[in-house]
Amino acid sequence: MNTRLISLIIFFCLVSVSQGVAQDTAKGTVFVDSNGNGILDSGEKGMAKVPVSNGKEVVLTNENGEYSISIDENDAKVFVIKPSGYRLPVDERNRPQFYYLHKPEGSPELEFDGVSPTENLPDEINFPLLKADTKEEFRVLLFGDPQPYTRQQVEYFDRDIVSELKDARGYAFGITLGDIVGDNLDLFKPYTQSVAKIGVPWFNVYGNHDMNVDVQSDSLADETFEATFGPATYSFNHGDAHFIIVDDVVYPRKDGKSGYIGGFTDRQLTFIKNNLKHVPDDRLVIIAFHIPIFLPDESGRTFRVENRDRLFDLLEDYPNTLSLSAHTHIQQFRFFDADERWHLVNPHVHYNVGTTGGDWWSGVADERGIPHTLMRDGTPNGYAMLNINGNDYTLDYKVADKPADYQxxxxxxxxxxxxxxxxxxxxxxxxxxxxxxxxxxxxxxxxxxxxxxxxxxxxxxxxxxxxxxxxxxxxxxxxxxxxxxxxxxxxxxxxxxxxxxxxxxxxxxxxxxxxxxxxxxxxxxxxxxxxx
Missing domain, CATH: 2.60.40.10 (Immunoglobulins)
Incomplete structure (x- = not known):
């Protein structure tokens, strides 16, 4: 091969790299944190075959618990996918700590604060896990749309919902299914302070009222959410169940219309595909997002049906599935079959959960000074409970400030x-x-x-x-x-x-x-x- 040809090959390789996203490599160890200090100490063992992801690719740790994964050098996230039998560390507000955000220059200037500059990528990004006695049978709390627009409405949420769950026993963790707040992202702080009182780890789904609306790219719309809660798309295992949390709010839309639309990105669907490679097909797979996957919704906005079809394709080897959403401020079930391109004999169950905020905290106040906030379909505000036993489940709904048998x-x-x-x-x-x-x-x-x-x-x-x-x-x-x-x-x-x-x-x-x-x-x- 002559010198000129070699030079041309090198030139075109350099051009190709410069046109793509600049890459870096994140490395570290997933380990059992025996003393609970969050630091990989001498004598603490790495965990083999634990999935780690950058939100698209998923790799497994080696026999020493070590991983290596490529990331965007300017804006990336790395997270561990918790295996069953272990629990994640939590911070003072019971937010699980399973991720690292890499954003050297921080978020762009926005109305609400985003991620602070992280500067250079650390030499090691280690993920501590804590041993736990995980049972096949457990319960999960589900909150739909608290959606407070004011601090007074945060107080309604705290007194009406959280107060009866304070220091709750018998729940493994909780999930809020989006619209954590109502556009005022400064309310994330009092919301997290309130939910922390429940005393269990709390995961959060990104909703359309949790967005940074002053952005031109969907990848930047969750900056404040990320700074507060971490990645908007991730997964974890508990018992015989595998949970996938997905940001399904696409903003801005790309179809010429204003506002947002429900859907998944190619990157998210690739993550789900790669993630499921490490999930046995006899597991219960639970996918949680904000905007429901049925069409159309009553607001006139829709979910991109081609994205739902691709999700169903990815789930075709999993006979035990459930999807969860909120958003509508009513409560309903949908059962998907072959007419909607669901591939298995038994329908896929989608539970659109009633909201903790009910009908946007409307109505006459009761003797406590809290609005009745009855939803438009007659469902009182409250919260749901997902009861899992192996790869099977049941669901309950608890009306706020009412006995459990008020159904x-x-x-x-x-x-x-x-x-x-x-x-x-x-x-x-x-x-x-x-x-x-x-x-x-x-x-x-x-x-x-x-x-x-x-x-x-x-x-x-x-x-x-x-x-x-x-x-x-x-x-x-x-x-x-x-x-x-x-x-x-x-x-x-x-x-x-x-x-x-x-x-x-x-x-x-x-x-x-x-x-x-x-x-x-x-x-x-x-x-x-x-x-x-």
């Missing part, structure tokens, strides 16, 4: 005329209901058989009545007017029997949920003589 609301007439047409109906809103829920009723003491109630897609009349109170008032009511009602996906109704003796009667309600569990309630009304 449905009933709406019907106080009186009906005996043996006369009246048209009055009894409505049952079972907050965790869906098409796999059965609702039955019978008149107590009448030795009648259980009858099936009709599932309907209608507005909950209780929600409609509350809104009418605001519109028909001749004075301005205190608080924020609630949003207009929407059709509920967990509503049942039936006619109220009036071919009974005069006096009080009680209708028994029996609900069987999607997991085969039963719940009961009662509704009392009067049968009276008809007007002549």
């Amino acid at each position: 449905m609301s009933l709406w019907g007439p106080e009186v009906v005329p005996q043996n006369s047409w009246h048209g009055a109906q009894l409505f049952v809103n079972f907050f965790m209901g869906n098409e796999y829920t059965e609702v039955e009723y019978r008149v107590k003491g009448e030795q009648s058989d259980w009858r099936t109630m009709n599932k309907v897609e209608e507005q909950d009349p209780h929600v409609a009545a509350l809104r009418q109170k605001w519109d028909r008032s001749d004075t301005v009511l205190e608080g924020k007017r609630p949003s207009n009602p929407v059709s509920s996906s967990h509503l049942w109704k039936t006619g109220v029997p009036n071919n009974l003796s005069l006096g009080k009667h009680t209708i028994e309600i029996l609900v069987t949920d999607m997991f085969g569990r039963t719940f009961t309630d009662e509704y009392t009304y009067k049968v009276v003589k008809p007007e002549r």
Whole structure:
């Protein structure tokens, strides 16, 4: 090979490198932190075959716990994917410490502070893990959209939700499913101070109201989130479950429209693909993001369906899956099958979780001074619980400031005329209901058989009545007017029997949920003589 040809090859190689992203290499050790000081001390052992990622590639540590992975030399993140049987260190606000942000010059100048300059890449980025007695059976707290716009609303969240969970026992960790705050990112601090009181490690999902909106690139929209919580896309294991947390808010949009849209980037999908290579196919795979993957949503914005199809392709070898979202401020389930390009026989379950902030902290305040904030579909504000046993799960919903057995609301007439047409109906809103829920009723003491109630897609009349109170008032009511009602996906109704003796009667309600569990309630009304 002549000298001129060699020179040309070198030239084109240099041009190719200069046109790409400048690369650096992060190195370090994943180790068992025996004394819990966060430092790799002499005698502490490295852990083999632990995944480490840069948000795209995933590598495994060697037999000494060492890893090496390429990163962007100007803006990168490196994180460990926690294996089962171990726990992550947490800071003073119970935020898991599993990552390193590499941003030599820091975030650009923004309205809200981002990542401070990290300067040169450290020679070693070590990740400590702590031994833990992880059980196959555990519970996870799920919060949808606290979304406070003011410090007063942070206080509502603290008093209404966090106060009843303070120093909670029996939970492995918690996840807030995005819209942690309402555009004012300075509220991240009081939010984290509040959630820390629960006393368990807390993971956070990035939402559309958690964005730095004064940016021109989607890669910069999460700068304040990263500075507060770390990477917006990552994963970890616990028991026989594998959790994948994904930022699915794309901002700005690239389709010529303003605002944001739900979707995944090629980098995220590559990360999920590489990540799943190290997840056995008998694990329960749980994907958590903010914007739901069904189309369209009621705000007129949508999720990019081609991204959902690619996600489903990646999950085709995993028969046990669940996806979680928030965003809508209602509660609903979706079951994806072959019509939506889900590849397995059993549908993929998507749970769109009701919110801790309810209907954006609206409505008349209760005796505590906290707005009722009933959601538009009739779901009261509260939080969910994911109960995992091996690769199986159940879900519960807890209404704020109510007993745990408050699982449905009933709406019907106080009186009906005996043996006369009246048209009055009894409505049952079972907050965790869906098409796999059965609702039955019978008149107590009448030795009648259980009858099936009709599932309907209608507005909950209780929600409609509350809104009418605001519109028909001749004075301005205190608080924020609630949003207009929407059709509920967990509503049942039936006619109220009036071919009974005069006096009080009680209708028994029996609900069987999607997991085969039963719940009961009662509704009392009067049968009276008809007007002549």
